[in-house]
Amino acid sequence: MHEYVHADLFFQDQPADHDAFIDYSDWIQGIQDIFPGQTDAFYDAMKYAGCADVLDGLVSAGEMSTEEYDRIKDILNNSLR
Secondary structure (H helix, E strand, O other), rough: OOOHHHHHHHHHOOOOOOHHHOHHHHHHHHHHHHOOOHHHHHHHOOOOOOOOHHHHHHHHOOOHHHHHHHHHHHHHHHHHH
C-alpha cells in the first residue's frame, strides 16, 4: 500500500514524498480498509506508518509535541508488530 501511494502520487504529478501522504485521501482510506472499525485517534496515528521522517520533522519544527510523537509511536509499534 505504501509504495502504491508513492506511485499513485507520482503519476498524478503530485509530490510523492511522505509529507504528501499525511492528508492523501487514498492513503487514509487504505488504512481504514486494512484496519476497519478503529478510532479516529488510531487512524490519525496510522497515517504516519512508514513516514518517520515526517514525524521527526514535525517534532524538530515544534509543530508536534514530544508527547504526541510518543503517543503516535506507541500506537504504531503496538499495531504493526
